[in-house]
Amino acid sequence: MSRALLRSPTLNQVGLLARRAIVRTSRQPAQIVFPVVFPLILLAVNASGLSAATKLPGFPATSYLDFALAVPFMQGALFASLNGGQDLARDIQGGFLDRLAMTPMSGTALLAGQLGGALFMGVVSAVLYLLVGLAFGVGIAAGVGGALVLLVLAITISFAFACFGTFVALRAGSGEAVQGFFPLFFVLLFLSSAFFPRNLIAQDWFRTIATYNPVSYMVEGIRSLVIKGWDGQALGMAFGIALGAIAIALFLASRALRTRLTRT
């Protein structure tokens, strides 16, 4: 059965395209260093700059570093969406997609293969953020099993954002458009409970936005494993929203791909 699967043309195509995406990403140091280093710098700065917040009554952690460790995972996911989308947009602009369209390659393989590079970056950055956090004394309240679940959740979220990046690239077909969408994703992160717990946000309007912002629940899912332990509700919300986002984005991306291949 497994040999038959390996010989499956679709899997072979996915493998080839994923390999291409990973090699291309790994050959562009700027695409690896900046997305990985920038969230860590911001984490270090925020951990010192906002440490006074831990003295507020009701703050859920004794160290701001523990509280904020979830943020780099989200920022890494955002950069994965940007890079994945931009690579695909470059393929569209450079005519690579047109040439692929003339081969018998299936649309599913094309989408899955393109997302391979972004998923690779998601895995690398998630492992690195966890290791850096542990090296600087962050304790995972949910233990070793919790750390593994944290990685799975972070990679799922990263994949969800990468799917949206892919959809934007397929829909617009230009790198500028993907770049233009990036601030929107970034706004979603900053208008969430990423930097402050929702119950302590003083401005009502901001707390309302953070409550309706799905990114808040993704952050809180990761955070719950670090500072609380096993919190089924937080994890259920985070996984549910991430998987829902993947389903919606993949549906939109596959429709956009069909339209683009029809045009070709």
Next chain:
Amino acid sequence: MSSLRRTRSVALTVAWRGLHNAFTNPALLLPSVLFPLFFFTAFAGGLSGISKAPNFDFPSGYTSFQFVFVCFQAAAFGGVFTGFSIAADFEFGFARRLLLAAPNRGGIVIGYALTAMTRAAFVLSIVFCAGLITGMRVDGSVANLVVLFLLAMATSAVSTLWAAGIAMRLRTLQAGPLIQMPIFILLFLAPVYVPLALVTGWVHTVATYNPVTALLEAGRGLISGAPTKTAIAAVCLAGLFGLVVLWARGGLRSAERAG
């Protein structure tokens, strides 16, 4: 035509072109307006709870506290965005023609700096209005605000000259991260969210010696009507200005040598 008049003529022409490009192209103007507004909203709105932390003492309120940071950030990023324009001018060949045509090449850099400062002034006025609409308290006098504005303009000039130095050396848009990252890091290694006394760890040590800290403390003193460290901030800016003038001049020489 005297040397001074030639310089002025080149500077005003370059500035006019830069402003025309920026104000007629929403894709160039919007990010420089939206980013400071967004940071202002996110920080003043989302983090205002931290003003209730023990020993956080800023009577004018957290919105005013954050406005000063956003003010200097907008000014600095006016220079960064202008640096991108300089890099693009080189990448697409326009700057080389400009170097050939300009009777005084120093005027080109001055022109770019004027562009950045005008863009920053425009953005600052929008952020200031947004602050007032959302209930920002301004306890400082008009004179205090004018000094704050002048410090921001000087910050914009310093960041433009830094960005110009990089852009003219590398002459490609790929210089973007190199232009903005040092400014971004310098801005955030300062007391952004809380007063310096409440910043902990290694960031506190770095922030103590970071000139941006002096700017923020002076700015926050000015907006709250209790000026403090204004002279230190001015001296820091003057020192940085001297360094980046040399840096930009080196960049111009490098571009001239490259033809």
